[in-house]
Amino acid sequence: MKSGYVSSRFTDIENAISKARLAASGISDPEVAAYFARYLAVFTCGVYEDCIEHLFVERAGQANDEKIITFMTSTMHLSFRNPNYETIKSHLCRFDTQNGEKLNNLLKPEQIEAINSIKNNKDQVAHGQPCSATILDIESYHGRIKEMFEIIEQILGL
Numbered sequence: 420m421k422s423g424y425v426s427s428r429f430t431d432i433e434n435a436i437s438k439a440r441l442a443a444s445g446i447s448d449p450e451v452a453a454y455f456a457r458y459l460a461v462f463t464c465g466v467y468e469d470c471i472e473h474l475f476v477e478r479a480g481q482a483n484d485e486k487i488i489t490f491m492t493s494t495m496h497l498s499f500r501n502p503n504y505e506t507i508k509s510h511l512c513r514f515d516t517q518n519g520e521k522l523n524n525l526l527k528p529e530q531i532e533a534i535n536s537i538k539n540n541k542d543q544v545a546h547g548q549p550c551s552a553t554i555l556d557i558e559s560y561h562g563r564i565k566e567m568f569e570i571i572e573q574i575l576g577l
Contacts, residue, residue: 420565420568420569420572421569421572421577422470422473422474422477422568422572422577424470424473424477425470425473425474425568425572428466428469428470429466429470429561429565429568431466432459432462432463432466432561433561435458435459435462435463436459436554436557436558436561439455439456439458439459439554440455440554440558442455443455443554452554453550453553455554456550456552456553456554456556456557457540457544457550457552459552459554459557460537460540460541460543460544460550460552460557461541461544461545463537463541463557463560463561464501464502464537464538464540464541465541467502467534467537467564468499468500468501468502470568471495471499471502471507471510471571472492472495472496472499474568474571474572474575474577475491475495475499475510475575476488476491476492476495477575477577478491478514478575478576478577479491479492481576495510498510501538501541501542502534502538503534503535503538503539504526504531504534504535507522507534507571508522508523511571511574511575514575518574521574522570522571522574525570525573525574526567526570527563529563530563530564530566530567532563533559533560533561533563533564533567534560534564534567536552536556536560537557537560537561537564540552540556540557
């Protein structure tokens with residue numbers, strides 16, 4: 420991971436996962452332990468959203484034009500929500516229509532499934548629906564998503 424900001428935010432996720440695992444290990448009620456996984460789904464989805472916005476703004480910063488950076492910051496903040504494969508691909512294509520094909524060629528199916536699962540589980544929690552993800556599921560998804568962010572950095576030329 421080239422971006423120090425993204426690395427730092429991913430450390431936040433990993434620390435939250437470790438703390439949730441530790442806290443859940445002392446709880447005998449599986450339903451209460453599942454609340455930790457729900458929190459992690461929402462938290463990680465939010466961090467991914469923030470990190471993708473950051474990478475796009477960092478890419479815009481290569482123009483060394485403060486107005487472009489301001490525009491990209493506000494545009495991403497208003498238009499980029501709930502990162503899943505399609506929204507990430509769509510935003511990458513706004514820089515270059517070939518970026519969608521690049522993303523398709525570089526990502527593994529399990530990475531696409533991981534980012535979509537995080538977003539879907541977050542949506543289930545947000546809308547009061549049952550969420551079946553476990554802490555281990557979230558940790559596994561995160562492990563697969565980390566490489567995806569390196570690919571996004573590569574595609575954006577960071």
